[in-house]
Amino acid sequence: MKLQQFKESSPICESTPKIIAVDTETTGLRWSQDDYPFGISVAWYSNGKVETDWFEWNVDPNTRRVLYTDISIQFRDWYTNPEIDKIFANAKFDMHMLEKAFRIKPIGNVYDVLNAAWCCNTQENSYGLNNLAEKYLKIDQSETKILRDKVNKARNYCRSQYKHYKLGAGIGEDYWLLKCLDPTDNSCEIYGRKDAVRTLRLWREWYEEALKVLDVRETFETEMSTMMVIYEMENRGIRFFDVEAKDAVEELNQQLALRMLAIKTELQDPFLNINSDGQLRKHLYKKGQSLVHINRLPLPITKLTAKEKKPATDTTTLKQFDNVKVVKDILEYRGITKGKDALLNFQNHICSDAFSSAYDFPWVHAQKSIHANFNQISSQFDKENKTKTGRLTSSNPNLQNIADIAKSGGYFVVDTRKFFGPRRGYVWYCIDYSQLELRLFAERTGGKLKEAFLKGRDPHNETRENVPFLAAMEEGKGRKIAKNTNFTIINCGGAGVLAEKYGVPLHEGKIVVSQFKEEFKETVRRQKQAENYALKYGYIKTIFGRKVNVDLTRDKNGRFLYAYRATSYDIQGSASDIIKRAMVQTNSRLGYLRRKKKIDAHLILSIHDELIFEIKKEHCFK
DNA sequence: AGTTCACTCTC
DNA sequence: CAAGAGAGTGAACTT
Numbered sequence: 001m002k003l004q005q006f007k008e009s010s011p012i013c014e015s016t017p018k019i020i021a022v023d024t025e026t027t028g029l030r031w032s033q034d035d036y037p038f039g040i041s042v043a044w045y046s047n048g049k050v051e052t053d054w055f056e057w058n059v060d061p062n063t064r065r066v067l068y069t070d071i072s073i074q075f076r077d078w079y080t081n082p083e084i085d086k087i088f089a090n091a092k093f094d095m096h097m098l099e100k101a102f103r104i105k106p107i108g109n110v111y112d113v114l115n116a117a118w119c120c121n122t123q124e125n126s127y128g129l130n131n132l133a134e135k136y137l138k139i140d141q142s143e144t145k146i147l148r149d150k151v152n153k154a155r156n157y158c159r160s161q162y163k164h165y166k167l168g169a170g171i172g173e174d175y176w177l178l179k180c181l182d183p184t185d186n187s188c189e190i191y192g193r194k195d196a197v198r199t200l201r202l203w204r205e206w207y208e209e210a211l212k213v214l215d216v217r218e219t220f221e222t223e224m225s226t227m228m229v230i231y232e233m234e235n236r237g238i239r240f241f242d243v244e245a246k247d248a249v250e251e252l253n254q255q256l257a258l259r260m261l262a263i264k265t266e267l268q269d270p271f272l273n274i275n276s277d278g279q280l281r282k283h284l285y286k287k288g289q290s291l292v293h294i295n296r297l298p299l300p301i302t303k304l305t306a307k308e309k310k311p312a313t314d315t316t317t318l319k320q321f322d323n324v325k326v327v328k329d330i331l332e333y334r335g336i337t338k339g340k341d342a343l344l345n346f347q348n349h350i351c352s353d354a355f356s357s358a359y360d361f362p363w364v365h366a367q368k369s370i371h372a373n374f375n376q377i378s379s380q381f382d383k384e385n386k387t388k389t390g391r392l393t394s395s396n397p398n399l400q401n402i403a404d405i406a407k408s409g410g411y412f413v414v415d416t417r418k419f420f421g422p423r424r425g426y427v428w429y430c431i432d433y434s435q436l437e438l439r440l441f442a443e444r445t446g447g448k449l450k451e452a453f454l455k456g457r458d459p460h461n462e463t464r465e466n467v468p469f470l471a472a473m474e475e476g477k478g479r480k481i482a483k484n485t486n487f488t489i490i491n492c493g494g495a496g497v498l499a500e501k502y503g504v505p506l507h508e509g510k511i512v513v514s515q516f517k518e519e520f521k522e523t524v525r526r527q528k529q530a531e532n533y534a535l536k537y538g539y540i541k542t543i544f545g546r547k548v549n550v551d552l553t554r555d556k557n558g559r560f561l562y563a564y565r566a567t568s569y570d571i572q573g574s575a576s577d578i579i580k581r582a583m584v585q586t587n588s589r590l591g592y593l594r595r596k597k598k599i600d601a602h603l604i605l606s607i608h609d610e611l612i613f614e615i616k617k618e619h620c621f622k
Numbered sequence: 623a624g625t626t627c628a629c630t631c632t633c
Numbered sequence: 634c635a636a637g638a639g640a641g642t643g644a645a646c647t648t
Contacts, residue, residue, distance in 0.1 A: 276644055277628055307627060314629060338630065341642070379640065391633085391638060398640045401632035410630075437633090493636030501636080561635085568637045572633095576638095608633045608638090625647075632639080 017044035019085040020078055021200035022106075024094045025192050027064050028173040030396075031096040032237065032351045032371035036066040038176045039188060040098070042075060043196035050200060052193040059176040061158075061165040066176075071102050082108035087203045089113050089129040089195070090381065092231050092373075099235070111224060113199055116207035118377045118386055119220040121539065121547050128382045133198035136206045147191045150178055157181075219546045223376055226580045229587040229603065230374045230392070236602045236614070237371035238399065238420055242350055245343050245419045252340040252414065259333040266326040274333055277313045284318075284327070285311040296324050315411050322411070331411040339403070339414020346370060346419065349397050367423055372399045374606065389548055389569050390576040392606055400607050426600075427617055432610035433578075435459060440543070440574045441490050444530075444567075447522035460486060466519040469511045485512055489523060491568045527567040534566035542573040544581075579609060586611065 021043040028035030039056045055075065058067045078084055079098070088094050091112040099105055117127055125131065133139040154177045158165045168174045178185040211217040264272050267283045274280065285298045299321050303312040315334065321327045349370045372394050373379065378386045379395035387393060394400040405415045422428045433439075438459055442449040452462035464470045464482035471478065484502045488494070495509030504512070517524050534540050534550035541547055548569045551562040583606060590613075593599035600616035 273644080275642090278644070305628065310628090312628085334630085338642095342631085345641085387639075389638060393639055394632095395640060398632080401630085401640065403631060408631080413631090488636055491636035491638090494634080497636050559634085564635055565637070572638060575633095610633080623648080625645105627643105627645085629642085629644105631641090633637105 016078065016081065017046065017084060019087060019200070019204065020044045021087040021196045021203065022079070022094055022098075023089065023192060023195045023199060024097045025175055025188060026097055027059060027066065027176060028168055029093070031093060031100060032234075032349070034064070035097075035173075037094075037097040037101050038066045039192050040075065041189075041192035041196040042078070043193070043200040045200070045204070050197055052196055054189045054193055056179065056189065059180060061162065061177070061180050064166045064168070066101070068101065071104075076102070076104060079104055080107045085109040085111060087111050087113060087199050089199045089202075091115075092227060092234065095231055096235070109224075110228065111203060112227065113202045113207055114381060115223050115227065115376060116203070116211060116220055119216045119223060120207065120210050120214050121216065121549055123384070123549065125384055126382050127377060127386060129195060129198050129202075131382075133202055137198070137201050139194070139198055139201075143187070143191050143194050147175065147178075147187045150185075150187055151175055154178055154181055216547065219544075222544070222577075222580060222584070225584045227376060229583045230376070230606075232587065233603050233606070234371055234374060236604050237351060237369035238604050238614075239423045240346060240350060240368050240370045241419045241421065242347065242368040245347060248414075248419070249340055249343050249347075252336050252343075255336050256333065256340065259329045259336070263326060263329045263333060266329065274330065275337070280313045280330065281311055284313065297326075299324070299327070316409075319411055335410055335412025336414060338410075339416055342403070342414070342416045343419065345397055346416070369423075370397065370399075370420075372397055389572040390542070390546060390580075391572065391608060392576070392580075399605060422614055425617055426614045427620055428604075429613040429615055429620075430610065431613070433575075436575050436578065436609040437490055437571050438486055440571050440578075441523070441526075441567075443543075444570065445520070445522040445526040448520060449523070463516065463520075467512055467515045469508065469515055481512065485516055489513075489516060490571055492527065492564050527564070530566040530570050531563050534563055535560070540566050540570045540573070542570060542577050544574070544577040546573060546577055548573040575609065579606065579611070582611060586613075 023041045024037040025039035025041075026035050026037045038059050039054065042053045044051055053072075053075070055072050057069060059065070060067055079086065085108060086106045088110065089112065091110055095106060095110070113132070114127055114129065117124060117132055124135070130141045130144055134141060148171055151171050151174050155167055155171065155174055158167060158177065158181075165177075167177075175188045175191070178187055211220050260274065263274055264270055269279075269283065272279055272283070283297065285301055287298055299318075301311045302320065303314075303317045304310060305312050315331060318327050318331055322331060349372070350368050351371050352368070373396050375393045375395060376387070379393055392400075399420075402417050402420070403410070403413050403415070404417060405413050435453075438449075439453055442453050442459065448466065449459060449462065452459050458479075460479050460483040463486050464473075464475070464478045467482065467485070470482050470485075473481070481498070481502070481504055484498060484504070488497045488501075495504075495506055495513050498504040498509035498512065499506045530540055535552065538552060539547040539549045550566050550569060553561050555561050583603060587603050590599075590601050590603065593601065599619050601619065602614050603611060604614045605612035
């Protein structure tokens with residue numbers, strides 16, 4: 001897909017510009033904790049020429065605190081002027097930083113060039129600002145290299161000469177250091193101004209046009225609306241019971257110590273690292289490694305690892321042998337370690353909230369909260385692989401994969417979910433879609449499955465009744481396999497998946513899948529249809545017309561390796577479209593209720609087909 | 623210091 | 634003829 005180079009127009013800049021690009025330089029990435037912006041760069045067009053401005057504050061090297069004086073009145077005016085469009089690269093981050101430091105939010109249109117790049121669906125090697133600007137605007141990255149080299153040297157210098165300086169964890173956290181050591185050093189300013197220019201020009205000279213040419217402007221607008229909702233959600237955060245978590249960690253540590261001693265004794269290896277699957281493999285599978293015959297080692301090899309084809313030591317495999325004491329201990333050790341690490345990780349993200357403008361009431365500050373990031377592109381910008389289907393991801397910490405003891409298939413799962421909960425005086429409203437993906441699949445296939453939904457019948461029972469092999473089974477068991485089959489079929493899986501993930505014997509799974517495809521011919525037809533579309537265009541379109549790329553790599557025999565995934569992308573992508581729209585619409589309604597009806601309610605979490613709201617108790621139904 | 627692999631948790 | 638999408642960790646390896 002080739003883009004026409006956008007011909008640069010001559011924007012007219014009277015006293016105030018129509019668009020500005022904004023970039024912040026900060027003391028780190030933890031916007032909800034103790035990192036702050038120390039520099040702001042702005043770029044705009046004036047009579048067709050790019051102009052920039054730069055504001056900077058000193059950073060106390062002993063505390064890393066930014067020594068704020070004042071903020072430019074002109075910047076404040078522009079930032080809050082609804083007539084001026086604001087362009088960012090990774091907008092939420094800069095918005096968080098600016099709100100936190102100066103209590104200002106952008107008013108008017110907010111656009112994110114990195115998100116625009118993602119919407120354009122051109123597969124980039126990197127979605128970082130520098131790389132995009134180099135590729136599309138031929139802007140070199142020399143100043144970045146100079147800055148990083150200088151900062152690297154400065155950090156080393158401080159490590160020996162100014163040991164009391166509080167340096168950051170990485171180079172990126174110490175850009176302020178240059179000015180601190182040498183007030184005449186303006187490398188950071190040059191870098192900052194250039195980043196704002198990159199952002200502005202990428203928008204104006206490339207993506208604004210590209211979105212139109214590639215017919216994804218609507219997709220982009222939805223993403224921007226979603227982004228503003230996510231911004232508020234991140235700002236609100238989620239309550240974390242820090243004291244209880246701390247106690248739990250101590251308890252888990254004691255549990256760990258017991259099992260560690262037992263395992264090391266049982267395997268007669270005082271230096272064993274139980275976290276090392278390599279070391280465990282030797283003990284569990286190699287003859288003569290462990291002398292303690294009561295452990296009945298070595299274990300029979302029942303599964304090999306995917307890449308290296310070594311005997312697997314994962315929980316599902318070892319579970320078969322939990323009648324062997326040391327195996328049981330190892331599984332428990334793993335479960336506890338996982339839970340403990342999760343809690344420690346949450347603790348690293350605890351926010352003291354004293355600064356947060358998300359709270360109107362001072363007593364709320366006494367509670368601890370965690371403000372995870374919710375990402376529309378990916379948690380990392382410098383990598384090739386971005387979110388494929390449009391689902392949101394969560395990071396720092398990931399709140400979308402917190403263990404659920406009610407559902408988990410793990411062996412010894414610590415309930416870490418219970419350390420999150422509603423703030424005092426609030427309740428949670430958890431809303432989740434019923435069979436969102438299966439519904440979409442039924443909509444796409446039509447036929448019996450769609451009919452079942454329309455008539456309000458249970459789709460899993462529909463499958464059970466229509467697949468003779470399942471119909472002949474005991475009802476509860478049949479429905480369970482039917483449910484897993486439905487899910488497996490959506491994602492283009494087969495009998496192998498049913499066997500490995502759900503324990504359905506392979507020969508039975510084969511019968512079930514073939515009978516399903518016989519009875520629900522329309523599903524096969526739809527899958528073929530999606531695949532053919534992907535083969536023709538290189539992408540599929542979701543129900544809202546958003547494009548999702550399909551990898552058309554071939555194997556050495558010329559066969560497409562991943563084209564079969566087209567229908568799975570269609571379903572997952574469409575589902576994410578729906579949840580994003582739900583977020584935008586519910587939040588818009590909540591915004592109205594907050595303003596006009598003094599209803600205190602907020603969206604705080606989005607987990608794929610689930611939205612969680614925090615609502616003041618008195619507003620709720622009795 | 624950076625990469626790959628095995629592993630584990632989610633929807 | 635194939636389950637998909639993610640974040641994150643630690644170990645063991647290479648540079």
